[in-house]
Amino acid sequence: MTVFIVGASAAGLYTALFLKKAHPEYEVVVFDRTDKIGKKILATGNGHCNLFNQRFSGAFFNHPEFVEALLERHSAADCLAALSGLGIATLVKDDLVYPLSYSAATFVKLLGQVASKLGIVFHLGERVLDYQTGKRIKLMTDQSQYEGDQLIFASGGKSQENLGSDGSLFPVFAKHGYQIVPLSPSLCPLETKEKTKAISGVRHSAKVTLERNGTVLYEEVGEVLWKDNGLSGIAVFNASAFLARSKQNEATVTLDLFPEYSESELEKVYQSAKSRGFDPLESLLETKLTNYVKNYAETEETKQICRILKAFPFHVTGLYPFASSQVTSGGIALSQIAQNCFSKIENNVAFVGEVLDIDGLCGGFNLGFALLSSLQVVERL
Numbered sequence: 463m464t465v466f467i468v469g470a471s472a473a474g475l476y477t478a479l480f481l482k483k484a485h486p487e488y489e490v491v492v493f494d495r496t497d498k499i500g501k502k503i504l505a506t507g508n509g510h511c512n513l514f515n516q517r518f519s520g521a522f523f524n525h526p527e528f529v530e531a532l533l534e535r536h537s538a539a540d541c542l543a544a545l546s547g548l549g550i551a552t553l554v555k556d557d558l559v560y561p562l563s564y565s566a567a568t569f570v571k572l573l574g575q576v577a578s579k580l581g582i583v584f585h586l587g588e589r590v591l592d593y594q595t596g597k598r599i600k601l602m603t604d605q606s607q608y609e610g611d612q613l614i615f616a617s618g619g620k621s622q623e624n625l626g627s628d629g630s631l632f633p634v635f636a637k638h639g640y641q642i643v644p645l646s647p648s649l650c651p652l653e654t655k656e657k658t659k660a661i662s663g664v665r666h667s668a669k670v671t672l673e674r675n676g677t678v679l680y681e682e683v684g685e686v687l688w689k690d691n692g693l694s695g696i697a698v699f700n701a702s703a704f705l706a707r708s709k710q711n712e713a714t715v716t717l718d719l720f721p722e723y724s725e726s727e728l729e730k731v732y733q734s735a736k737s738r739g740f741d742p743l744e745s746l747l748e749t750k751l752t753n754y755v756k757n758y759a760e761t762e763e764t765k766q767i768c769r770i771l772k773a774f775p776f777h778v779t780g781l782y783p784f785a786s787s788q789v790t791s792g793g794i795a796l797s798q799i800a801q802n803c804f805s806k807i808e809n810n811v812a813f814v815g816e817v818l819d820i821d822g823l824c825g826g827f828n829l830g831f832a833l834l835s836s837l838q839v840v841e842r843l
């Protein structure tokens with residue numbers, strides 16, 4: 463049997479490795495439009511590759527029920543066991559799972575070494591353009607045509623085109639009858655109406671609340687990083703997932719800059735600094751942020767300042783572009799995908815990883831889904 467896999471990043475590599483290990487007699491051929499395997503993996507987890515999460519569950523995804531159904535067939539423990547079956551050891555830091563080397567580069571190198579030992583064939587620098595199903599699968603690339611038996615798309619979303627996934631296959635999937643849930647950048651900074659250049663680069667721990675028309679869409683305490691024209695940081699990235707999924711750009715992010723204090727406790731701290739002759743704001747915030755709050759508040763009155771510090775509003779005007787996003791929200795509609803990740807509308811075609819309408823939060827969930835979905839496909843083959 464000849465199996466074609468489109469995409470030599472997380473989902474494609476996992477699928478190829480698990481499949482060839484289970485069926486050494488299969489011919490497994492992986493195509494990627496870039497000239498290297500695992501290009502995006504190299505950028506993950508700040509170069510450390512946060513590949514899974516010990517608390518992996520459907521709750522961290524846009525479609526919890528789909529992920530839970532996959533987990534019933536292959537648990538989180540199965541996912542990690544599958545990795546160790548390839549000889550890949552891991553380490554855990556606060557529930558986040560990394561390769562033991564704590565290095566995305568050596569992880570990709572290891573995957574490449576296992577792949578070449580197993581005899582997986584790579585066609586790198588070759589873009590898949592289209593395909594035909596029928597008695598056999600026909601795959602058309604920018605260089606040639608191939609015939610095989612099974613076709614697995616691990617072609618990702620549209621985030622960070624420079625790392626490979628450019629979304630160019632979605633019109634092809636649509637032509638084949640797939641519904642495409644509209645794509646949006648996710649896990650990305652948020653653009654705000656407020657000009658934030660003066661505090662660009664400043665970090666402060668805060669409770670981030672994303673709301674629209676009085677409804678809270680997401681809330682998390684984490685470090686906020688201001689950008690030239692908006693907000694970033696992990697809690698903001700996670701909030702962006704909820705904005706992306708809602709398919710509406712406008713919302714408000716309210717920052718509680720001192721979540722550990724009630725408003726009246728904060729007033730006491732502020733007042734006490736004031737009475738000692740300190741600049742009370744500078745005793746609470748770093749200088750650039752102090753000046754920013756002062757300009758915004760136009761008063762030094764304790765109650766008003768503390769109210770702002772507890773609920774500093776930023777009006778979101780949109781998501782940063784795909785080039786700044788870690789994942790893509792949207793993709794192949796799950797209504798057309800069976801729980802083994804094979805297509806319901808075409809024979810011998812499957813989809814794994816981010817190409818599907820599945821997006822997870824920060825913390826190893828997206829690479830984790832690439833792993834989980836690849837196990838489903840391999841089981842059926």
Ligand SMILES: Cc1cc2nc3c(=O)[nH]c(=O)nc-3n(C[C@H](O)[C@H](O)[C@H](O)COP(=O)(O)OP(=O)(O)OC[C@H]3O[C@@H](n4cnc5c(N)ncnc54)[C@H](O)[C@@H]3O)c2cc1C
Binds near residue numbers: 503627
């Ligand atoms: C900076 C950054 C940091 C991240 N950090 C983490 C993290 O720490 N933990 C985590 O879980 N997730 C992280 N992610 C998200 C994670 O990397 C992705 O969710 C994951 O890589 C998706 O895997 P995939 O194989 O489905 O798709 P992709 O990794 O996007 O791979 C798709 C592949 O398909 C190829 N391809 C596409 N179209 C074609 C075509 N027509 N022909 C041939 N080849 C094609 C592309 O070149 C690409 O190599 C991060 C993402 C980024 C950008």
